[in-house]
Amino acid sequence: MDRAWLTLGLVVGGTIVGLMGTDLVLPAVPGLPEALGGDPSRAQLVLAAYVGGSCLGLLGFGALGDRVATRRLFVGSLLAAALASLACALATSIEALIALRAVQGLAAAAPAVFAPGIIKAMFDDAQAVRAIGVLASIESLAPALAPIAGAALLAAGGWTLNFEVMAGVALVVAALLGWTGGPPQVSRRGRGSFVALLRDPVFLRYAISQALVLAGLLVFVFGMPTVFVRVHGAGLTAFVVMQVCGIATFIVAANVSSTLVARFGAERVIAAGTWMAAAGALAQLLYALAGGTATVVITALFVPVNSGLGLRGPPGFFRAVLASRGDDARGSALVILFVLAAAALGTTAVAPWIERGTVPVAAMALAFHLVALGCLLLLPGLEEEKKEKDRRAVSRPSAP
Structure with missing residues (x-):
């Protein structure tokens, strides 16, 4: 052991x-x-x-x-x-x-x-x-x-x-x-496929919403060193302080997430965390549009984004794995792939306007958070799927 x-x-x-x-x-x-x-x-x-x-x-x-x-x-x-x-x-x-x-x-x-x-x-x-x-x-x-x-x-x-x-x-x-001797060999069952998961709306609900909340945060983080140093003249210390505050609040939220899930249910915690992160991203954009550049305010508005991710992160990822129907490895890989692809696309899209300050970075982050909310509102969850299966089982005529 x-x-x-x-x-x-x-x-x-x-x-x-x-x-x-x-x-x-x-x-x-x-x-x-x-x-x-x-x-x-x-x-x-x-x-x-x-x-x-x-x-x-x-x-x-x-x-x-x-x-x-x-x-x-x-x-x-x-x-x-x-x-x-x-x-x-x-x-x-x-x-x-x-x-x-x-x-x-x-x-x-x-x-x-x-x-x-x-x-x-x-x-x-x-x-x-x-x-x-x-x-x-x-x-x-x-x-x-x-x-x-x-x-x-x-x-x-x-x-x-x-x-x-x-x-x-x-x-x-x-x-x-x-x-x-290296890690143990992992046996592959050869079941399932990436295509099957990409066609499953229940899996996509959890995987895409999980990925885009994290990707929205990453796009903001990737852009802020340049914004702080070259636009706001604040130096790297301000960025480090923002990161430390954000991660600290993420850890606290992630540690209380399981307790909240036990009390209120996974779906409510996932929804609450997603809304909280989106609210923080919206506040960042509104502050930037108003011309705000104070690093202490940017850091404070970064806290609810991290807290929202911390709340929804553990149950959101676990539900994405559950929705992969036992194809855990491919399900996990797709969630990570969605995160990286979205972060890469968002960072590339923001790059030409990076010297215009926080506005383009915050706007791209908010766009990702809003799409994540859309996934929760429009795509079916595990509960909805279970209810539909139960309804079909009840309505199916019994064999003579």
């Missing part, structure tokens, strides 16, 4: 490598035009390219998982991510860095695909719930802590040090996994 928890720690380390690709690099983005040429809009594509590459990696590793041993893919992807990170550190132009970031994102996607299945293979049901809770807690802290570490690395050794550290972490985790 101790060995299983050690392996879990390394699996968590592998998923953190993927998260580092955005959050650790964020503080370096505003200075990339001076270091490599280009302009702020192209610098934003350094983030979008990584997320876009991760989208391709989710699908690619999902397909390869039926043919290649999970442990080989897991360790191999970490080694490839390390090489891609080193190549990023050696880039001499913004265009080269954008291309290499897409490769880096693709290589680092495997842990997110295989982590849920690996956890299920190592633990019984009760321990798996606890292990997934550990994974989620650490992953929720990474966006708050990685920008702080990224800012320190940027000050210590310039933008290249951020990528060199990513390479070192990926190599260490891969080496330790190899030393421990």
Whole structure:
């Protein structure tokens, strides 16, 4: 059992490598035009390219998982991510860095695909719930802590040090996994398909609403370093404070979410969290349209967005897995894919107007939140599906 928890720690380390690709690099983005040429809009594509590459990696590793041993893919992807990170550190132009970031994102996607299945293979049901809770807690802290570490690395050794550290972490985790024998092989049942899930309105209700609430938050986070530094003149410290406050409130909300679900039901908590996040995004946009630039106000308005995500996140993701009809791996991969695809598209759409301040960033975030609300209002949920099945069973004539 101790060995299983050690392996879990390394699996968590592998998923953190993927998260580092955005959050650790964020503080370096505003200075990339001076270091490599280009302009702020192209610098934003350094983030979008990584997320876009991760989208391709989710699908690619999902397909390869039926043919290649999970442990080989897991360790191999970490080694490839390390090489891609080193190549990023050696880039001499913004265009080269954008291309290499897409490769880096693709290589680092495997842990997110295989982590849920690996956890299920190592633990019984009760321990798996606890292990997934550990994974989620650490992953929720990474966006708050990685920008702080990224800012320190940027000050210590310039933008290249951020990528060199990513390479070192990926190599260490891969080496330790190899030393421990690697994660267990996950057996594939060969049932279901991505197409079937994409045609299921119940699954789409939970998966798309979950993805777009998170993607709306990410688009805002991806844009604000440049807005704070280049438009508001506030410096990276203001961004770090905003992130720390947001993640802290997310953790609190996520920890009380299960209690609220037990009292009020999953659907009410999901709806309340979604409305809260949308209200925060609307307040951000209205404040920006009014000309507001005070970082303390922007940070305060960021709190309800994070709180809403924290409330709806655990039950929303769990219901998306339930709605995948036992096809847990593909269901989880699609939720992550929706998050990354939406974040990449939103970041790319905002990039040409990034120097106009908070307005375009907040507007794109709000658009995602409104679509998430639309999914909850228009698509059927698990309760509605169950009621419909019960109605059909009652109305079906009994056999003679």
